Amino acid sequence: MTFTPPAPASDYRDSGLVFPPGFIFGSATAAYQVEGAAAEDGRGPSIWDTFSRTPGRVWNGDTGDVACDHYHRWESDLDLMKELGLGAYRFSIAWPRIQPTGTGAVNQAGVDFYSRLVDGLLARGIRPVATLYHWDLPQALEDAGGWPVRGTADAFRDYAAIMGTALGDRVDTWTTLNEPWCSAYLGYGQGGHAPGRHEPGAALAAVHHLNLAHGGAVQALRETSSGDPDYSITLNFHVLRGLGDGAAEAMRRIDGLANRVFTHPLLKGEYPADVMEDTASVTDWSFVKDGDLATINQPIDVLGVNYYSTATVRLWDGTSPMQHNDGHKDVTGGTPWPGSDQTVEFVQQPGPYTSMGWNIAPEGLEELLVALSAEFPTQTLMITENGAAFEDEVAADGAVHDPQRADYLRRHFTAAHRAIARGVDLRGYFVWSLLDNFEWGYGFAKRFGIVRVDFDSLERTVKDSGLWYGRLARTGVLP
Numbered sequence: 001m002t003f004t005p006p007a008p009a010s011d012y013r014d015s016g017l018v019f020p021p022g023f024i025f026g027s028a029t030a031a032y033q034v035e036g037a038a039a040e041d042g043r044g045p046s047i048w049d050t051f052s053r054t055p056g057r058v059w060n061g062d063t064g065d066v067a068c069d070h071y072h073r074w075e076s077d078l079d080l081m082k083e084l085g086l087g088a089y090r091f092s093i094a095w096p097r098i099q100p101t102g103t104g105a106v107n108q109a110g111v112d113f114y115s116r117l118v119d120g121l122l123a124r125g126i127r128p129v130a131t132l133y134h135w136d137l138p139q140a141l142e143d144a145g146g147w148p149v150r151g152t153a154d155a156f157r158d159y160a161a162i163m164g165t166a167l168g169d170r171v172d173t174w175t176t177l178n179e180p181w182c183s184a185y186l187g188y189g190q191g192g193h194a195p196g197r198h199e200p201g202a203a204l205a206a207v208h209h210l211n212l213a214h215g216g217a218v219q220a221l222r223e224t225s226s227g228d229p230d231y232s233i234t235l236n237f238h239v240l241r242g243l244g245d246g247a248a249e250a251m252r253r254i255d256g257l258a259n260r261v262f263t264h265p266l267l268k269g270e271y272p273a274d275v276m277e278d279t280a281s282v283t284d285w286s287f288v289k290d291g292d293l294a295t296i297n298q299p300i301d302v303l304g305v306n307y308y309s310t311a312t313v314r315l316w317d318g319t320s321p322m323q324h325n326d327g328h329k330d331v332t333g334g335t336p337w338p339g340s341d342q343t344v345e346f347v348q349q350p351g352p353y354t355s356m357g358w359n360i361a362p363e364g365l366e367e368l369l370v371a372l373s374a375e376f377p378t379q380t381l382m383i384t385e386n387g388a389a390f391e392d393e394v395a396a397d398g399a400v401h402d403p404q405r406a407d408y409l410r411r412h413f414t415a416a417h418r419a420i421a422r423g424v425d426l427r428g429y430f431v432w433s434l435l436d437n438f439e440w441g442y443g444f445a446k447r448f449g450i451v452r453v454d455f456d457s458l459e460r461t462v463k464d465s466g467l468w469y470g471r472l473a474r475t476g477v478l479p
């Protein structure tokens, strides 16, 4: 992808912008981050249960055992979305609730939970946007090798067929995978995410099997969905800045590993030759079999875009201490950049920052949307995640005044609007997240919600940013 930063002529703090009729304003969550009820109604263990129970993996020893208790509180959470005026809800299905060991018989209680959830959304006029996989792989499949082995992609196809049969009459949009970049490289390369392995070759095998799982799942969902759902996948794009003499080379390498190794097989049916060369010392790519690329290259109705911030890279000089400011939790022992971890470093970027330490750069979102639509002109896009963590405080009257989060959202909605004005076919925007929740390796320490969750009482309080977003969602006009 070619990145062209727009001139920094504005702070992106517009108001009064009118979004196109039918533009979808939603919010997003993921099963392990909100549901809790980890051992209820036949749910099997996932890699995130194992990982979060392993000392030292998650801050403060937090786990998703209870999380936001959404499994029991889903009805009032749906009421909250309706009160806010949200038009869509992006949630994920926990595979281990459906097939506790990842293969074999269906656990009907798990299917019933999501069936009730979908009905509850439709009854409230909210579109169900369902993700099949937001990182909670059944532990039994990891024990059999996980995403680095082909059998996991085969199992995923069967799981997709189960869900297509069960919910494909009512789901509005199917998303196969959320951020396969994280599943592959953080899970198997860097190790900051479950299952926490440090195997660069396995990370690349995981990339391929996740791509293959997507293609097989789209086929299975199409065969089994009796309604007229749309089909999608969500990727976390890396919007890059380059420094120094080798800037273009550093950006090419990271764009390849982060972006093109997904977009090219998914949307063009080929792996980028330069990525295969860059990683030749790590793997020979023999896990790519005849016919795989045709399976992977399924037409999709909408491409999901997750965006939070930019990344700045340069070629490492080989002697100075290497910088690792790629936005991912510092973990020793592995790398998420196989084949380029001794070549490219990630440089500290100018602020301001959110409490994740991520730089706030709304122009990066505009630039990303424009770049994607230039490269894939017929592909409809949807922002499936954007949002910010800040250190919220509860005021004496119980309210949560979070002007920084509303400001972050204003600036990114402005960026999205500018992309639309430049001709990008953007269907909607999902704020991450509806609720404060279990933020993976950071546990409950990072709050992304537009609704506060008190993790002792589990009480919900709509933050000021949530009220602001509700005004936008109800009117389609940036307040």
Ligand code: FCB
Pocket: 030, 033, 178, 179, 182, 236, 306, 385, 432, 439, 440, 448
């Ligand atoms: C994304 C994840 C999501 C959440 C946000 C902050 O990478 O998809 O679950 O953790 O980051």
